[in-house]
Structures are given as structure tokens and as C-alpha cells.
Amino acid sequence: MSDGERRVFLITGASSGIGEATARHAAAAGYKVVLAARSAEKLEALAGELGGLAITCDVTEWADQEAMVERTLADCGRLDVAFANAGFGAGRSFKGSTPEHWRSMVLTNVLGTRNVLRACEQLGVSRFVLISTDKAVEPVSVMGATKRLAEQLTVATGHRTGKAYAAVRFGNVLGSSGSVVPLLQRQLDDGLPLTITQPNATRYFMTIAEAVSLILEAGANPVAGEVYVLDMGEPVRIMDLARDLVRLNGIDPDAMTFTVTGLRPGERLHEKLFYDDELAERTDHPGIFRATRQVSKRIEAQIDGYVDELAAAANEYNDQAVRELLLQSPYLSGMSIVEEPVSV
Numbered sequence: 001m002s003d004g005e006r007r008v009f010l011i012t013g014a015s016s017g018i019g020e021a022t023a024r025h026a027a028a029a030g031y032k033v034v035l036a037a038r039s040a041e042k043l044e045a046l047a048g049e050l051g052g053l054a055i056t057c058d059v060t061e062w063a064d065q066e067a068m069v070e071r072t073l074a075d076c077g078r079l080d081v082a083f084a085n086a087g088f089g090a091g092r093s094f095k096g097s098t099p100e101h102w103r104s105m106v107l108t109n110v111l112g113t114r115n116v117l118r119a120c121e122q123l124g125v126s127r128f129v130l131i132s133t134d135k136a137v138e139p140v141s142v143m144g145a146t147k148r149l150a151e152q153l154t155v156a157t158g159h160r161t162g163k164a165y166a167a168v169r170f171g172n173v174l175g176s177s178g179s180v181v182p183l184l185q186r187q188l189d190d191g192l193p194l195t196i197t198q199p200n201a202t203r204y205f206m207t208i209a210e211a212v213s214l215i216l217e218a219g220a221n222p223v224a225g226e227v228y229v230l231d232m233g234e235p236v237r238i239m240d241l242a243r244d245l246v247r248l249n250g251i252d253p254d255a256m257t258f259t260v261t262g263l264r265p266g267e268r269l270h271e272k273l274f275y276d277d278e279l280a281e282r283t284d285h286p287g288i289f290r291a292t293r294q295v296s297k298r299i300e301a302q303i304d305g306y307v308d309e310l311a312a313a314a315n316e317y318n319d320q321a322v323r324e325l326l327l328q329s330p331y332l333s334g335m336s337i338v339e340e341p342v343s344v
Helices: 017-028 040-050 062-076 099-122 142-161 180-189 208-219 238-248 297-301 303-315 319-327
Strands: 008-012 032-037 053-056 081-084 127-133 164-170 172-174 194-196 205-207 226-230 258-260 279-282 288-292
Touching: 008 017, 008 062, 017 032, 017 040, 017 081, 017 208, 032 040, 032 062, 040 053, 053 062, 062 099, 081 099, 081 208, 099 127, 099 142, 099 303, 099 319, 127 142, 127 208, 142 164, 142 226, 142 297, 142 303, 142 319, 164 208, 172 208, 180 194, 180 238, 194 238, 205 208, 208 226, 208 288, 303 319
Parallel strands: 008 032, 008 081, 032 053, 081 127, 127 164, 164 226, 172 205, 194 258
Antiparallel strands: 226 288, 279 288
């Protein structure tokens, strides 16, 4: 198959664990891959290995997205599928984060998502998948709030264009950046006590391979403007996960020291995958649910104006305005940003 006949697959945040795994999967399936990220060195090595195109760019800069559009058209002629994985993932509450974190999350997760959506519209992309998180459900952290806004931007674009633009929401990915397992393994290797936020805290987990496979399956659905939720199975107690890791390293868990640090601001004792007013509908794929809720078309049509205001406040370093716009947002129903950990 010639390059002119190959379908083209864009991955933003391609230098991350999930981004790289998706790129390898797409290349193995015969796609020409366009890899976009801010880290040039790893990006170019991966593109060289997969025979793809590397584009160093920042999703928060519209000029970078315009350059990405031009390079993609010049090199590939078109773009068929986009996988939006770039994001600022620090799960911090207002109290537990700095104004710089708020701005970064607003600019990357909200403005950055809209920039990529607009670039993909220019390129005529027929399928778009946003990587979201269970922390977008009734968010108690700034990261969760901004990822929820990214979901809504994606759904609104799908409804407006009639194209298969969807968000995919899931929990923790083992082995990904920031995952608890590599942290615990490093502590174990260094002979340190293992730090546990709360023994009874539970999280949803899946492997990178499972996540990528299900994300691509969800992205193959032709319906416009959907939010999909991956079946994460039963939540796992963090303490059980840590004890299993110790056991796999040939150590008796009862002989290991565990230090309980307590939940940090912006963390729940138990995560949620759906809003209370969302219907969890099964799809044709057994591992994927559709999260269905009624959304006001008037509110959806006005989201661009809200994002303009939020991005302007972030770019102007107006921290108070950013805070107020998030806390008072009509797009974040069910949000309960709090100053302390949440035991729900």
C-alpha cells in the first residue's frame, strides 16, 4: 500500500505511555502515524521507528496547530483519525495546587483540546477520540473540572459537525505516567516503606494494552458526540494492590512497612465512572458503556464563549477570575470542588 493510499492517524501527547502504545497499534494496523508532542527527542525516535511524521508542538498555541495542519497536509495529504491524548494530569484541588497549575490545566486541558478539535475540523478528520478520566465525574479537583470541560467541547463539536467525535472516560492505567505501581516499585527497590494514601481507598485499574484496545474500539463507533466509559471491572483497594506487588517481588507483605499519608486535597476515597444523572448504556462491545444524559443545546452552543473567557483569564494570569469561572461554570453541574479530601 502506498503512502497516498494509507489512512492517517494523529496522536497528540504521543511521547506518553498511552500515546506511544496507540501509535504502535495504529502503525501495526497499517496507518501512517502523525506524532505530536512537546518533547522532540523521543518523538523523532518513535516516528523514525514507525515510519511516521513527528511534529513538535504545544496544543495551547494555535500557531503550532496551524503549523501541524500545514505539515500534515504537505506530508500526508489528509488526516483520517485523531487521538487527543495531550493533557495536564495533576489531580490537585484549588487548595492543593498553585495558580500556575490552574492556568496550565485550563490552557492544556480546555484551550488545548479546543485547538486540536479546530485543527482536526480544518483537516476534515472524520473520527476524533478524546482521552478523559473518571476524575471528570462530579469533579473535586481542578484537573477533573478541566477534563470535564474537554469532554463537553468534544461532544459539542461532534453534535455540531455530525462527525464521530467522542470522549472516552476511564480510570488509572498501570505503567502510565504518574501511575502508583512504578512509584511503589521504586520505593520497594530502594528499601523504603511503601506510601499508601488511605488503606481503604479504591481505584479502577487497567493495563496500557487494555486501555488502548478499548479506546480504539470506542473510536470506531460512528455516532457523533458521545461519551464512552470503559468497563474497568471492580475497583481495587490500594492496600491490596501494594501487598500484591510486594508478594510478586518475593517478599512477605506482613514483613513490609506501609506508611499511610492520608488522602490529598482533590482526592476521593472512591472514584466514580458516571454522574448520577447519566445512564450507563451497553454498546455492541462488552467492554464499553455509553454515558447518556440530556444536555441543553443552548448551553452547548455557548461553550465557545465561556472557553474564550476562561482562556483569556488564564493567559492574563488573572488567578481569581480563573477560580471564579470554574466554580461558577454552568458546564460543570455536579462539581463539588472542595478544600479537603472527599470520603464518598
